[in-house]
Amino acid sequence: MFQRPRKVACPECSASNYWKANPKPTDVLHCRYCRAAIASYDEYVQDTAQREAERLLAEFVETDISRDLAHLKAVLAAPEQRVNP
Ligand SMILES: [Zn+2]
Secondary structure (H helix, E strand, O other): OOOOOOEEEOOOOOOEEEOOOOOOOOOEEEOOOOOOEEEEHHHHHHHHHHHHHHHHHHHHHHHHHHHHHHHHHHHHHOOHHHHOO
């Protein structure tokens, strides 16, 4: 599903851990240093999907606002266009 490196930081010791191969949704990633349980693959995917959705949404909103502002500036710069289109 995700092509980027599937890196996860351990919440206990902050070490970098990685999902390998093709984990099942119920597989749990354990820290290779302190052996703490980090998250199930299902939780990881949901987490990643949510962060990605938030990032895309933030980008979309920013783009939308700047486009609206550009349009508004164009309209304000040429008010006669609204009267005699
Ligand atoms: Zn750890």
